[in-house]
Every structure is written in C-alpha cells, then in structure tokens.
Amino acid sequence: MGVEQRLIDGEFVDLKGATIAASSIRDLLIADRLDPRGIRLRDARVEGALDLADIHSKRPLVLLDCRTDSPVLLDRANLSSVDLSGLVAPAVSAAWLRLDHYLLMQDVRLDGGTAEWAVDLAEAQIGSHLSLRGAHLTGIEYALHAPKLRTGSQVFLTDLRASGTVRLDGARIGGNLRGEGAHIHSATNAAFLGVDMQVDDNLFLSRGFHARTDSTGLAAVRIRGSRLGGQLVLRGGKATGAIALDLKHTRAGMEILFATDVAEGLVDLDGLTYVGVPRDATLPEWLDLLAHRTRRYASQPYLHLAAAHQAAGNERDVRRVRVAQQKDLLRRGTLTRWGRLWHRVTGATVGYGYRPAIALLWLAATLTAAIVLVVAVAGPSGLTRATTGPCSTVEQIGLALNAATPLVKPDTQQRCQIITTTGLGQFVVITTWLLQALAWAFATLFVAGFTGLVRKTT
Incomplete structure (x- = not known):
C-alpha cells in the first residue's frame, strides 16, 4: 500500500x-x-x-x-x-x-x-x-x-x-x-x-x-x-x-x-x-524601587500600596508608605518654590502629617532651650524677685516655661522677672519671644498633623 x-x-x-x-x-x-x-x-x-x-x-x-x-x-x-x-x-x-x-x-x-x-x-x-x-x-x-x-x-x-x-x-x-x-x-x-x-x-x-x-x-x-x-x-x-x-x-x-x-x-x-x-519583596525594598528605580514620580503606586497595607491592618506600614511618597514628591515631583519650602517644614516637623509626635519633640526641645536660656544664660544675677532673696532654680524654670509655653502658664504669680535694663537681659527677653513663637508653631503643627490637616495625597 x-x-x-x-x-x-x-x-x-x-x-x-x-x-x-x-x-x-x-x-x-x-x-x-x-x-x-x-x-x-x-x-x-x-x-x-x-x-x-x-x-x-x-x-x-x-x-x-x-x-x-x-x-x-x-x-x-x-x-x-x-x-x-x-x-x-x-x-x-x-x-x-x-x-x-x-x-x-x-x-x-x-x-x-x-x-x-x-x-x-x-x-x-x-x-x-x-x-x-x-x-x-x-x-x-x-x-x-x-x-x-x-x-x-x-x-x-x-x-x-x-x-x-x-x-x-x-x-x-x-x-x-x-x-x-x-x-x-x-x-x-x-x-x-x-x-x-x-x-x-x-x-x-x-x-x-x-x-x-x-x-x-x-x-x-x-x-x-x-x-x-x-x-x-x-x-x-x-x-x-x-x-x-x-x-x-x-x-x-x-x-x-x-x-x-x-x-x-x-x-x-x-x-x-x-x-x-x-509578595516576594519587603516593604523597604518595594519603597526603594518606587523611589529610585521608577522612571518618574507618580503618586498612584504609593497610594495603592498604602491601601493594600491599610486593608491588611498594617497601620504602621501605611504611615511608612505615605511618608516615603511625600519624600519622593519633594525630590522628583512638581512643586512650586513655596510648596517645596512648606513640604520641607512639614516633613521635618510632623513627618508630612503622618508623624505628629515629631512636633512634640520639637516643642520639648524649644522649652528646654528656654530653660537653659533663663537658668544658664540669665542666671540668678539677671533676674529680679518681687520679694527679697534670689530666685530659686524652680522659680527660674517656671519663668522660662511661662515665657515659652503657649496658653498654659505653669507659674501664674510671676514671682521672678528678667532684668531688662542690661544688654544681657534684653537679649534673653528677645530670645524668649522667638522661642515662644517657635513653641506656638510646633504646637500648631502637632494639632494640624494630628487632625490630618497637613496631609497630602498628591
């Protein structure tokens, strides 16, 4: 066949x-x-x-x-x-x-x-x-x-x-x-x-x-x-x-x-x-990929990654992703000069609104600086007291906190005052004003960050 x-x-x-x-x-x-x-x-x-x-x-x-x-x-x-x-x-x-x-x-x-x-x-x-x-x-x-x-x-x-x-x-x-x-x-x-x-x-x-x-x-x-x-x-x-x-x-x-x-x-x-x-990559590895190996800044990959961790109940990781996004926006995103400045300020003070506790640390540092200024720089010789005798250390600290703390006044009787007739006293007073302004700013940033007012999703 x-x-x-x-x-x-x-x-x-x-x-x-x-x-x-x-x-x-x-x-x-x-x-x-x-x-x-x-x-x-x-x-x-x-x-x-x-x-x-x-x-x-x-x-x-x-x-x-x-x-x-x-x-x-x-x-x-x-x-x-x-x-x-x-x-x-x-x-x-x-x-x-x-x-x-x-x-x-x-x-x-x-x-x-x-x-x-x-x-x-x-x-x-x-x-x-x-x-x-x-x-x-x-x-x-x-x-x-x-x-x-x-x-x-x-x-x-x-x-x-x-x-x-x-x-x-x-x-x-x-x-x-x-x-x-x-x-x-x-x-x-x-x-x-x-x-x-x-x-x-x-x-x-x-x-x-x-x-x-x-x-x-x-x-x-x-x-x-x-x-x-x-x-x-x-x-x-x-x-x-x-x-x-x-x-x-x-x-x-x-x-x-x-x-x-x-x-x-x-x-x-x-x-x-x-x-x-x-899967197969840790969160730091993924964030490094988004920040340094993508062709250009884009918010969507960060937002989707944050949403995925939010759904998984990983609140700490959500904050890490959000902060990394804002850092990438500052580095590669399109921001105006003032927008870039505000971004730097909020990043350093409240972690772009996702770490408001940082503002409390800055506030504590400001109050510490005020105490050092009054106690170490002005000292007992630069202060006057309503009654006789030198101001005690506790009274000096109370004066410093009164000068720098917004709203709350630990020493309402003001038993000690800074002597303003000397150049040193005038310097101390002016500096306490500046420290009070910083304390107000850090307290305000903490409240704004805590309530989410400075958070961005750009």
Missing part, C-alpha cells in the same frame, strides 16, 4: 527522512475520503512550499519532526487541529488561522529566513491551547508575531528560545500564559510585548524567564494596559534593559509575586493595581 493511501486511511506514517511532495499533503488534506483522524506524518522531508492557505478541512494535521526549506503557509486556513512539533523550517505563517482545538509547535526550529517573523499568528483563533514549549525562533523583527491572538485555553511559551520580539498585543488568552524558563532577546524592540493583553488566569514570567532588550526607549517586558484575571508571577524571572518593566495601567485580579531584583533596569508601575500586599 502506498504512502498516500496509508495517510488517507488515517495511519500514522513514519517516513524516516524520506521525501514527500508538499502538493501531495495539500491534496490529501482536502480529499473527501480522508479519514477523520486526518493526516499523521512523522520524520518527512517536505519538498516544495507547503501552502495550506485558505484550506477548509475539519481534519487534524500532524507533521511531527518534519523538515522543509520553505515557509509553511497556513494563512486563513480552517482546520480541526495542527501539530507541527519538531518542525525545522524557515517560518510558519498562520495569520487568521482558525482551529477548533489546539496548535502544537513544540521544539520547532524556525530561523525566520527573510521574513520579519519566525511565527505569524496575527488574529488567529485557536479553540483550545497553543504550545511553543522548547521552540527556537529567530526573526528579523519578531520571533512570534501574534497581535490579537485568541485562544480558548492556555498558551505555553515554556523554555522558549527567541531572538526577536514575542508580540502579543491585544491577545486574549483563555487560561494561563506560561513563560517559565523562556529566554527572549530583542535588539530594537521590547522583548516581551503584550500591550492591552487579556489573560483570563495567571501570567507566569518566572523560574528562569529572562527577557532582554538593547533598546533604550522600550521595556524588556512591556505589558501596559493588560488585564489579568489571576496572579502576575515574576518569581525567579529577569527583565534586563535600560527600561526593564513597563506595567503601566496593568490590572491583576489577584496578588503579584514580584521580587525587586527581577528588574535589571528602570520600571514603570504607574497605574498597576493588584489584590493584597505584594
């Missing part, structure tokens, strides 16, 4: 390196008498261009460990499923492909040839899952070109080796997107590009994942505007570039697992939202 008849009968045929014409595969695939199991072929050398574009056949196509010198064309084809695992070819073009079930391209070796991409799945619709596990893809611009790809289930990029961008802009993934162990490098573009991507479950860029770009303007991992139904997992991954991660306006439906050493470069986290407190 000939090879073609065996294929029509649905047998799994191993050609052991023998040649088969590409036109024969096309003719068999559209033959009315083809077995429902479809074409199943292993280790064949396909001669000629395998052009299956625009074919409509509700049969599977299985070409395992096959080789061809021409790109495989599946543009606009409509099939049951396709398995090209182990294929060695220049490229696979499958834009607008329609599959009822899965597309398997595991361990393929595609060098791209003269095409800009090694695999083109632009606007393809795959009913179940897509697997590029262990594939080696080389493209002039794109290793995988799959904008607006649709899958009903998971996408596996596990252990992928890609030279060129993996592009999934606008893709809709019906399950997990798994990139564990993948290595992707792009010289001119983002390495992993998934702007406005939707993943129904989790995005795994972890366990040895490494995306690297030589571009200075685009991130190694750029998934801004993406929506994830589950977790964003970067545990054990790496993103390397002048800009390492662009997660702007990305929304994760669950927590993020994100150690700060994942990013070897700057990050953009403005608009990133998630559930719970970020």
Whole structure:
C-alpha cells in the first residue's frame, strides 16, 4: 500500500527522512475520503512550499519532526487541529488561522529566513491551547508575531528560545500564559510585548524567564494596559534593559509575586493595581524601587500600596508608605518654590502629617532651650524677685516655661522677672519671644498633623 493511501486511511506514517511532495499533503488534506483522524506524518522531508492557505478541512494535521526549506503557509486556513512539533523550517505563517482545538509547535526550529517573523499568528483563533514549549525562533523583527491572538485555553511559551520580539498585543488568552524558563532577546524592540493583553488566569514570567532588550526607549517586558484575571508571577524571572518593566495601567485580579531584583533596569508601575500586599519583596525594598528605580514620580503606586497595607491592618506600614511618597514628591515631583519650602517644614516637623509626635519633640526641645536660656544664660544675677532673696532654680524654670509655653502658664504669680535694663537681659527677653513663637508653631503643627490637616495625597 502506498504512502498516500496509508495517510488517507488515517495511519500514522513514519517516513524516516524520506521525501514527500508538499502538493501531495495539500491534496490529501482536502480529499473527501480522508479519514477523520486526518493526516499523521512523522520524520518527512517536505519538498516544495507547503501552502495550506485558505484550506477548509475539519481534519487534524500532524507533521511531527518534519523538515522543509520553505515557509509553511497556513494563512486563513480552517482546520480541526495542527501539530507541527519538531518542525525545522524557515517560518510558519498562520495569520487568521482558525482551529477548533489546539496548535502544537513544540521544539520547532524556525530561523525566520527573510521574513520579519519566525511565527505569524496575527488574529488567529485557536479553540483550545497553543504550545511553543522548547521552540527556537529567530526573526528579523519578531520571533512570534501574534497581535490579537485568541485562544480558548492556555498558551505555553515554556523554555522558549527567541531572538526577536514575542508580540502579543491585544491577545486574549483563555487560561494561563506560561513563560517559565523562556529566554527572549530583542535588539530594537521590547522583548516581551503584550500591550492591552487579556489573560483570563495567571501570567507566569518566572523560574528562569529572562527577557532582554538593547533598546533604550522600550521595556524588556512591556505589558501596559493588560488585564489579568489571576496572579502576575515574576518569581525567579529577569527583565534586563535600560527600561526593564513597563506595567503601566496593568490590572491583576489577584496578588503579584514580584521580587525587586527581577528588574535589571528602570520600571514603570504607574497605574498597576493588584489584590493584597505584594509578595516576594519587603516593604523597604518595594519603597526603594518606587523611589529610585521608577522612571518618574507618580503618586498612584504609593497610594495603592498604602491601601493594600491599610486593608491588611498594617497601620504602621501605611504611615511608612505615605511618608516615603511625600519624600519622593519633594525630590522628583512638581512643586512650586513655596510648596517645596512648606513640604520641607512639614516633613521635618510632623513627618508630612503622618508623624505628629515629631512636633512634640520639637516643642520639648524649644522649652528646654528656654530653660537653659533663663537658668544658664540669665542666671540668678539677671533676674529680679518681687520679694527679697534670689530666685530659686524652680522659680527660674517656671519663668522660662511661662515665657515659652503657649496658653498654659505653669507659674501664674510671676514671682521672678528678667532684668531688662542690661544688654544681657534684653537679649534673653528677645530670645524668649522667638522661642515662644517657635513653641506656638510646633504646637500648631502637632494639632494640624494630628487632625490630618497637613496631609497630602498628591
């Protein structure tokens, strides 16, 4: 029985390196008498261009460990499923492909040839899952070109080796997107590009994942505007570039697992939202990332982090985040000259309104300075008493507190007075006035900070 008849009968045929014409595969695939199991072929050398574009056949196509010198064309084809695992070819073009079930391209070796991409799945619709596990893809611009790809289930990029961008802009993934162990490098573009991507479950860029770009303007991992139904997992991954991660306006439906050493470069986290407190990084590490490794100041990452700790009941950490935000605003934010001055004052005195107890310390220091001024500088010789005898130390302290304490007067009888006929006495009086003004200011700042009047959410 000939090879073609065996294929029509649905047998799994191993050609052991023998040649088969590409036109024969096309003719068999559209033959009315083809077995429902479809074409199943292993280790064949396909001669000629395998052009299956625009074919409509509700049969599977299985070409395992096959080789061809021409790109495989599946543009606009409509099939049951396709398995090209182990294929060695220049490229696979499958834009607008329609599959009822899965597309398997595991361990393929595609060098791209003269095409800009090694695999083109632009606007393809795959009913179940897509697997590029262990594939080696080389493209002039794109290793995988799959904008607006649709899958009903998971996408596996596990252990992928890609030279060129993996592009999934606008893709809709019906399950997990798994990139564990993948290595992707792009010289001119983002390495992993998934702007406005939707993943129904989790995005795994972890366990040895490494995306690297030589571009200075685009991130190694750029998934801004993406929506994830589950977790964003970067545990054990790496993103390397002048800009390492662009997660702007990305929304994760669950927590993020994100150690700060994942990013070897700057990050953009403005608009990133998630559930719970970020895992795999301590709060100081996360605050250092926001303050020193983001591209510019943005309030939203701080506010969202504070809200996450607020929901977890970590009030102390909430204050730490708020203070760190205000310090970053002062350092990199847009403030007027007076706004910057006020920011410095409130930061030094009440911790931007989140640590009002600092103002009490300043108030205590002011009162201490007043006591030292009266007791040590003016001394008994610089004071006069209504009755005979020198002023006692207790009376001197009472005089100092009377002069500097706002509202409350510990010594209402004023038994001692500063002698103002001498230059020293005049200096002491004027200085106590200044200390009283400072005491008023620190008391006011404490009240304002305690009641939240000086807190900012800019």
